[in-house]
Amino acid sequence: MKKNTVLSRAFLFLMFLFLYAPIFVLIVFSFNDSKSNAVWGGFTLDWYVQLFQNQTVLTALRTTLLVSLLATLAATVAGTAAAIGFSSMRRRSRNLCLTVNNIPLTNPDIITGVSMMLLFVFAGQVLADLSAWLNAQSWAEQANLWFNFSFNLGFWTLLIAHITFDIPYVILSVLPRIRQLDPNLAEAALDLGASPLTAFRKVVLPELMPGIINGALIAFTMSIDDFVISYFTAGSQVSTLSMVVYSMVRRRVSPEINALSTLMFVAVLVLLIAINVRQARQDAARQRELRSAGRV
Amino acid sequence: MAKELIRLQNLCMAFDDEPVLNNINLYINDKEFLTLLGPSGCGKTTTLRIIGGFTTPTSGDVLFDGVRINDVPPNRRQINTVFQKYALFPHLNVFENVAFGLRLKRVPDPKDSAGKRMVRLTEEEIRSRVMEMLEVVSLKGFENRKPDALSGGQQQRVAIARALVNRPKVLLLDEPLGALDLKLRKDMQIELKRIQQQVGITFVYVTHDQEEALTMSDTIVVMDKGTIQQIGSPEDIYNEPKNAFVADFIGESNIIDGVMLRDKCVKMYGREFACLDGGFAENEPVDVVIRPEDIDIVPPEQGQLVGTVTSVTFKGMQYDIIVDFRGFKWLIQTTDHSPVGARIGVKIDPDGFHIMKKSAYSGQFGDYSSYSDEYDELSDADAVGTDEQEDGYAE
Numbered sequence: 001m002k003k004n005t006v007l008s009r010a011f012l013f014l015m016f017l018f019l020y021a022p023i024f025v026l027i028v029f030s031f032n033d034s035k036s037n038a039v040w041g042g043f044t045l046d047w048y049v050q051l052f053q054n055q056t057v058l059t060a061l062r063t064t065l066l067v068s069l070l071a072t073l074a075a076t077v078a079g080t081a082a083a084i085g086f087s088s089m090r091r092r093s094r095n096l097c098l099t100v101n102n103i104p105l106t107n108p109d110i111i112t113g114v115s116m117m118l119l120f121v122f123a124g125q126v127l128a129d130l131s132a133w134l135n136a137q138s139w140a141e142q143a144n145l146w147f148n149f150s151f152n153l154g155f156w157t158l159l160i161a162h163i164t165f166d167i168p169y170v171i172l173s174v175l176p177r178i179r180q181l182d183p184n185l186a187e188a189a190l191d192l193g194a195s196p197l198t199a200f201r202k203v204v205l206p207e208l209m210p211g212i213i214n215g216a217l218i219a220f221t222m223s224i225d226d227f228v229i230s231y232f233t234a235g236s237q238v239s240t241l242s243m244v245v246y247s248m249v250r251r252r253v254s255p256e257i258n259a260l261s262t263l264m265f266v267a268v269l270v271l272l273i274a275i276n277v278r279q280a281r282q283d284a285a286r287q288r289e290l291r292s293a294g295r296v
Numbered sequence: 297m298a299k300e301l302i303r304l305q306n307l308c309m310a311f312d313d314e315p316v317l318n319n320i321n322l323y324i325n326d327k328e329f330l331t332l333l334g335p336s337g338c339g340k341t342t343t344l345r346i347i348g349g350f351t352t353p354t355s356g357d358v359l360f361d362g363v364r365i366n367d368v369p370p371n372r373r374q375i376n377t378v379f380q381k382y383a384l385f386p387h388l389n390v391f392e393n394v395a396f397g398l399r400l401k402r403v404p405d406p407k408d409s410a411g412k413r414m415v416r417l418t419e420e421e422i423r424s425r426v427m428e429m430l431e432v433v434s435l436k437g438f439e440n441r442k443p444d445a446l447s448g449g450q451q452q453r454v455a456i457a458r459a460l461v462n463r464p465k466v467l468l469l470d471e472p473l474g475a476l477d478l479k480l481r482k483d484m485q486i487e488l489k490r491i492q493q494q495v496g497i498t499f500v501y502v503t504h505d506q507e508e509a510l511t512m513s514d515t516i517v518v519m520d521k522g523t524i525q526q527i528g529s530p531e532d533i534y535n536e537p538k539n540a541f542v543a544d545f546i547g548e549s550n551i552i553d554g555v556m557l558r559d560k561c562v563k564m565y566g567r568e569f570a571c572l573d574g575g576f577a578e579n580e581p582v583d584v585v586i587r588p589e590d591i592d593i594v595p596p597e598q599g600q601l602v603g604t605v606t607s608v609t610f611k612g613m614q615y616d617i618i619v620d621f622r623g624f625k626w627l628i629q630t631t632d633h634s635p636v637g638a639r640i641g642v643k644i645d646p647d648g649f650h651i652m653k654k655s656a657y658s659g660q661f662g663d664y665s666s667y668s669d670e671y672d673e674l675s676d677a678d679a680v681g682t683d684e685q686e687d688g689y690a691e
């Protein structure tokens with residue numbers, strides 16, 4: 001019995017060591033006053049300073065934040081609307097939709113990334129052909145029109161890809177809230193004179209808000225975090241932070257990367273903690289509610 | 297003459313081809329307290345939701361003040377609802393819950409002489425109306441509480457205040473007292489009746505509690521299986537039930553097979569009894585209803601019928617005595633004690649008999665041979681007879 005606990009403790013320790021040792025090393029060496037990743041040369045913040053003077057990194061940071069924010073916003077709106085739509089479906093079609101929704105979650109990122117890239121390239125080609133055909137028409141020439149619908153991989157394709165892979169997370173976190181919703185609430189609002197839109201805004205939305213915010217936080221984390229899908233859909237002109245890290249590593253391992261990775265790790269960690277704290281608070285509130293309901 | 301406010305015309309409702317309401321015809325007068333009464337699943341909530349505008353009937357019309365309102369959405373109807381589970385807004389406190397309807401309201405601008413411009417109510421006006429309403433439901437001092445910090449009875453009163461503050465023409469209440477304990481329910485029954493008379497509006501009240509219906513209503517609509525069985529005042533329904541279902545659902549009833557020999561004379565157990573009813577065909581088979589409190593116990597030699605006491609239950613005000621008359625068990629309520637096994641006679645005055653035409657419900661209710669099961673009988677959805685039995689009597 002006793003031996004068992006010692007063993008399991010040791011196992012747990014090893015597990016955490018494997019999980020966190022690399023990150024720990026990374027963080028420590030981001031403060032290392034030496035170019036080497038093996039020798040400790042004293043404490044410095046130089047790498048962080050350099051990082052913030054590196055134009056490539058700063059541009060990538062801006063892209064990452066912009067894409068993540070916009071994608072989160074769009075995915076939250078679309079995901080919430082989809083979740084509401086799902087919940088008013090009949091059971092069979094709802095289950096079908098949920099399965100379809102869950103596939104991208106379990107799909108390997110590489111497949112999502114490659115397939116989206118192919119889709120964008122294909123769509124770009126089709127639109128380019130369409131533009132060329134339109135421009136060849138005599139009426140276009142007479143009206144002095146010049147069409148150009150074609151596009152290349154870049155910021156917008158990156159954004160669309162992020163919105164796409166964020167939506168399922170939002171749906172998954174909003175749906176349970178809708179299930180808990182008393183269907184009479186919206187009716188009560190209508191009954192009191194609210195238009196359907198007002199009823200949604202003043203009664204349904206506040207009730208769904210905790211789920212929506214959770215979904216948005218998860219979506220944001222996923223966007224900041226993503227490398228594979230971004231890599232395939234951003235094209236050659238636009239880079240996110242994770243893509244910059246990757247290309248820097250390919251050239252040479254600089255302690256600057258350690259600093260950048262440390263910052264990204266901390267940012268994602270803060271977000272995850274925020275999500276978990278919210279979740280725990282909500283669960284506690286629900287427990288309280290259930291208890292008080294049981295007492296009445 | 298009371299003014300008619302709402303009329304339901306040939307109303308039918310089906311969910312997935314499953315009929316839930318069959319040809320409901322009903323009118324509701326202004327300032328009336330009307331109760332829909334019936335067992336669980338008989339379509340009370342569905343009827344109420346159709347009046348409120350939350351459900352569209354499969355066929356038939358809803359008229360309000362003579363105008364067809366089938367297609368008017370709930371937010372445009374001068375009707376407010378107290379939902380079966382209150383449906384208070386959890387994220388708003390009591391004050392904001394009650395103020396919800398007022399904040400959406402638009403009234404003609406008093407400063408605009410043409411009366412065309414519509415404005416919101418002022419904050420002071422909202423505050424004074426909400427506080428006035430909270431006073432009516434005795435909830436002053438609770439304005440800042442969230443609904444989950446209120447007891448069931450308090451939540452229910454918030455729900456009533458939230459609806460009434462809008463001064464609707466009609467208030468729909470769906471079993472609003474269902475979640476309360478007996479004592480609180482009795483208090484709230486009186487309270488609700490008082491509020492209804494004080495504000496002078498029409499109440500359409502849903503319940504499956506016959507006693508509640510009898511004490512509160514001006515008019516009772518007894519429903520079963522999506523069909524109206526009887527409409528009438530509480531006295532009418534109690535004294536002149538139309539069929540065995542109504543007789544059994546409203547109060548306790550002994551229902552016995554009989555034959556109407558001629559006007560004012562009914563035959564049962566091979567004996568003739570004087571009664572007050574008439575208008576039946578000669579020798580028409582009928583259901584005879586005798587209320588347990590209309591039966592007098594007399595010494596056997598003076599009795600119209602003689603039976604054996606099989607059980608006695610003390611009920612506080614009276615004894616419930618089950619008496620076996622040739623295998624058919626009657627319930628008698630009396631203040632006199634008779635021991636089990638005693639042979640007793642009974643006497644029934646002519647006004648103690650209520651004669652009903654045979655119906656699909658004949659033979660299903662009114663026998664007390666399994667007395668303790670009596671209350672379950674109502675929830676037994678298959679208890680209603682088939683047409684076969686009816687034919688049997690008609691031969």
Ligand SMILES: Nc1ncnc2c1ncn2[C@@H]1O[C@H](COP(=O)(O)OP(=O)(O)OP(=O)(O)O)[C@@H](O)[C@H]1O
Binds near residue numbers: 316334336339342343
């Ligand atoms: N949305 C719905 N879809 C399908 N069937 C429904 C729906 N709403 C009600 N029903 C069915 O309609 C019938 C009547 O329901 P209703 O809620 O009107 O009963 P009720 O008289 O209010 O009963 P209770 O006293 O239990 O509240 C029931 O058999 C119920 O199963």
Ligand SMILES: [Mg+2]
Binds near residue numbers: 340341342380470
């Ligand atoms: Mg109901």
